[in-house]
Amino acid sequence: DQQVKQxxxxxxxxxxxxxxxxxxxxxxxxDYFLWYKKYPAEGPTFLISISSIKDKNEDGRFxxxxxxxxxxxxxxxxxxxxGDSAVYFCAAxxxxxxxxxKLIFGQGTTLQVKP
Amino acid sequence: GAGVSQSPRYKVAKxxxxxxxxxxxxxxxVSLFWYQQALGQGPEFLTYFQNEAQLDKSGLPSxxxxxxxxxxxxxxxxxxxxxxxxxxVYLCASSLVLAFNEQFFGPxxxxxxx
Numbered sequence: 709d710q711q712v713k714q715x716x717x718x719x720x721x722x723x724x725x726x727x728x729x730x731x732x733x734x735x736x737x738x739d740y741f742l743w744y745k746k747y748p749a750e751g752p753t754f755l756i757s758i759s760s761i762k763d764k765n766e767d768g769r770f771x772x773x774x775x776x777x778x779x780x781x782x783x784x785x786x787x788x789x790x791g792d793s794a795v796y797f798c799a800a801x802x803x804x805x806x807x808x809x810k811l812i813f814g815q816g817t818t819l820q821v822k823p
Numbered sequence: 824g825a826g827v828s829q830s831p832r833y834k835v836a837k838x839x840x841x842x843x844x845x846x847x848x849x850x851x852x853v854s855l856f857w858y859q860q861a862l863g864q865g866p867e868f869l870t871y872f873q874n875e876a877q878l879d880k881s882g883l884p885s886x887x888x889x890x891x892x893x894x895x896x897x898x899x900x901x902x903x904x905x906x907x908x909x910x911x912v913y914l915c916a917s918s919l920v921l922a923f924n925e926q927f928f929g930p931x932x933x934x935x936x937x
Contacts, residue, residue, distance in 0.1 A: 751931055
């Protein structure tokens with residue numbers, strides 16, 4: 709049972725435009741979400757997070773939106789840059805924000821930003 | 824660098840061989856996690872240590888998988904009698920305290936079982 713789902717395996721956008729990466733979850737107990745970015749041959753690196761008490765969190769060019777009723781979150785990158793080309797993973801701590809640190813990841817979306 | 828390191832970076836094993844994968848966490852980090860990432864999938868949790876204590880091993884797929892962290896620093900993931908379905912990237916992550924948003928990942932070990 710996939711509790712965190714990223715249904716789009718890949719996304720291609722033009723440099724300077726907006727990239728929108730989507731993530732759905734099934735477990736209503738999840739109350740904290742994270743986005744990780746992964747370059748080839750490297751480990752994932754933390755990008756941005758959001759608590760369920762918020763519906764938006766912004767950090768520079770990156771904004772995450774959370775729609776709890778729809779169990780959906782999205783990552784917006786504006787403007788997109790070629791260096792943003794990577795695999796993006798959505799993740800949630802199993803057991804919520806008070807858990808042991810065990811993260812449940814989505815399948816990932818490969819973003820390609822074309823110059 | 825002061826990041827998480829893993830060795831070897833690549834390992835090819837014949838089916839039935841035993842393998843050992845090493846993780847050197849960031850110095851002073853209390854928590855250490857192992858994840859398995861199959862091709863085209865996201866990382867999946869295997870096990871978690873706090874110092875030398877293995878507090879959660881619920882993700883280990885079978886009793887062929889064993890992890891240890893005897894001195895609360897370096898950790899080793901051992902897989903006995905490897906099978907083709909064990910082929911994956913094995914990621915190690917560490918964190919200073921028990922804070923999931925501060926997990927720092929190593930580059931992973933890519934295991935291929937022939």
